[in-house]
Amino acid sequence: MRKYIISTLAFIVLVGGGYTLMGFLASQKSSPPERPKPEIVNYVRAIEFKPTDIESEVEAFGRISSSQMLNLTVEVGGRLLAGSNPFKEGQRFAKGQLLVKIHDTEQRLTLQARKSTFLNLLASILPDLKIDFTESYPSWQAYFDSIDLEKDLPDLPQSRSSKEKTFLATKNILGEFYNIKSAEENLKKYNIYAPYNGSITTVNVEVGSIVNAGTSVGSIIRTDRLELELPVEVKDVKHLDVGKMVEIVSNTDQSKSWTGEVVRISDIIDPTTQSISVFISINNPRRGEIYDGLYLKAKIGGKLIKNAMSIPRNILRNKNEVFIVEGDVLKTKNVNIEKISGDNAIVTGLEEGDLLVIDAPTNASNNMKVEIAEQGVLEDLPARSEL
Numbered sequence: 001m002r003k004y005i006i007s008t009l010a011f012i013v014l015v016g017g018g019y020t021l022m023g024f025l026a027s028q029k030s031s032p033p034e035r036p037k038p039e040i041v042n043y044v045r046a047i048e049f050k051p052t053d054i055e056s057e058v059e060a061f062g063r064i065s066s067s068q069m070l071n072l073t074v075e076v077g078g079r080l081l082a083g084s085n086p087f088k089e090g091q092r093f094a095k096g097q098l099l100v101k102i103h104d105t106e107q108r109l110t111l112q113a114r115k116s117t118f119l120n121l122l123a124s125i126l127p128d129l130k131i132d133f134t135e136s137y138p139s140w141q142a143y144f145d146s147i148d149l150e151k152d153l154p155d156l157p158q159s160r161s162s163k164e165k166t167f168l169a170t171k172n173i174l175g176e177f178y179n180i181k182s183a184e185e186n187l188k189k190y191n192i193y194a195p196y197n198g199s200i201t202t203v204n205v206e207v208g209s210i211v212n213a214g215t216s217v218g219s220i221i222r223t224d225r226l227e228l229e230l231p232v233e234v235k236d237v238k239h240l241d242v243g244k245m246v247e248i249v250s251n252t253d254q255s256k257s258w259t260g261e262v263v264r265i266s267d268i269i270d271p272t273t274q275s276i277s278v279f280i281s282i283n284n285p286r287r288g289e290i291y292d293g294l295y296l297k298a299k300i301g302g303k304l305i306k307n308a309m310s311i312p313r314n315i316l317r318n319k320n321e322v323f324i325v326e327g328d329v330l331k332t333k334n335v336n337i338e339k340i341s342g343d344n345a346i347v348t349g350l351e352e353g354d355l356l357v358i359d360a361p362t363n364a365s366n367n368m369k370v371e372i373a374e375q376g377v378l379e380d381l382p383a384r385s386e387l
Contacts, residue, residue: 043373045359046325049350051309056239056302056339056346060278061251062230064294066221067281068196075189077212078102080205083192087207087218091200096193099200100207100217104190111183112149118176119147125171133164152184153177197224201292226282226290228260230298231275239302239339240265246280247299258290259283262300305338305346313345315358323357323364324350330357330368 074080083098085091093099122144130137139157146154156177159165168174198220205217228248232240246260260280269276280298282290290296315322320337323330333354335347350356355372357364364370 042361042364042368042370044323044325044330044357044361044364044370046355046357046372049309049324049352049354049356051307051348051350051352054305054308054310054346056305057341058232058236058239058300058302059297059341060230060232060300061295061297062228062280064226064228064282064290064292064296066198066223066292067225067227068198068222069201069219070195070221071216071219072099072192073214073216074102074192074211075213076102076186078104078190078210080207080209080211080217082207087200087203089200089203092223093194093198093200093220095196099192099194099220101192102190102211104187107183107187107190111180111187114176114180114183115147115149115153118153118180119144119149121171121173121176122147125168125173128167132167133160136160136164153180194220196222198222221292223292224285226285226292227263228280228282228296228298230278230280230300231270231273232278233275234269236302236339237265237276237278240278240300241303244301246301248280248282249297249299251295251297256289258285260298302339305348308338308346308348309350310344310346311356312358313340313343315356315360316345322347322350323360325355325357325370325372328369328371330360330364330366330370332366 079102081101081103083100085093085097085099087100122140126137126140126144129140136157136159143154143157156174159168201219201221203218205211205215211217228246240262242262242265244262246262248258248260250256260282262278263281264279266277266279278300280300311322316335316337317323317332320334321332322335324333325331334349336349337345337347339346360370361368
């Protein structure tokens with residue numbers, strides 16, 4: 001028993017001594033030096049903000065239409081007859097040409113009969129004028145001789161006194177004269193002449209039909225003065241003014257171009273497109289190149305934006321913030337967005353020389369330490385790359 005106890009105590013002493021020795025030896029071993037963590041460098045590309053005066057150009061597509069469209073409505077009734085050219089859709093005409101007429105033979109003969117009666121009335125008073133109004137007689141005789149039944153009556157000679165005017169009134173000269181002038185004006189309504197160079201767009205009544213007063217027989221448009229109607233976004237309208245020059249180009253053939261001028265800006269918003277119509281008058285449109293209904297592209301010179309710069313639109317944060325580099329850290333700064341056009345934005349509000357970041361890390365934040373990898377003007381920097 002005693003021998004067993006001594007063996008157990010010896011075993012415990014031996015194990016404890018071994019652990020003690022191991023701890024001592026481990027404490028004598030030096031720890032390996034820690035490697036320093038690599039420093040992460042955030043690179044950015046930046047450009048200097050160089051403000052200039054920029055014309056805020058507005059681009060839009062629109063449809064050509066005639067500056068003048070007219071419905072042809074007859075004021076008298078009768079049989080519809082053709083004018084100088086066939087009364088057909090698409091028919092071109094020149095200013096002053098007879099477009100269409102109403103048969104007027106009966107009305108013309110009636111008017112000539114009234115003129116004949118008027119001549120007879122004048123002939124009956126000439127002897128009295130020669131005796132009582134000697135000074136006026138030569139004028140009335142010359143007037144009588146100048147009357148042509150195929151032409152409109154010339155104006156009456158001027159009365160020299162109230163007595164002469166009374167005499168003419170009692171002889172019904174004045175009343176009959178104005179009745180004939182009224183009939184002459186009414187006869188003109190039987191012929192419809194072209195008010196401008198144009199084309200017939202619609203025909204509602206065929207030649208030979210009987211029409212009543214107030215009937216719309218067709219419609220015409222002016223082809224030598226065209227307008228381009230542009231739907232412009234509300235935010236861009238503030239940059240435009242009446243009188244601004246416009247460059248117009250064809251969608252299909254870039255070699256075809258024209259110049260125009262802003263003539264009207266609507267103050268009504270189209271509820272379907274939420275845009276405002278801007279009307280462009282085209283200067284000297286060449287025949288055969290522009291047609292009513294054609295779609296064209298227009299570039300309108302807008303107002304001048306002072307102390308501004310055009311920057312890539314995708315660098316804007318929170319709608320109106322950008323990153324600039326101050327020292328070696330990023331700072332956010334508010335800008336004034338004057339106009340957005342495609343991929344670019346015209347902004348103001350920065351100081352000249354500010355380093356505007358155009359390419360930043362995805363985790364960029366305010367006060368982040370950065371290094372500028374590339375710096376220069378926007379046009380000289382290469383395309384965006386992963387930094």
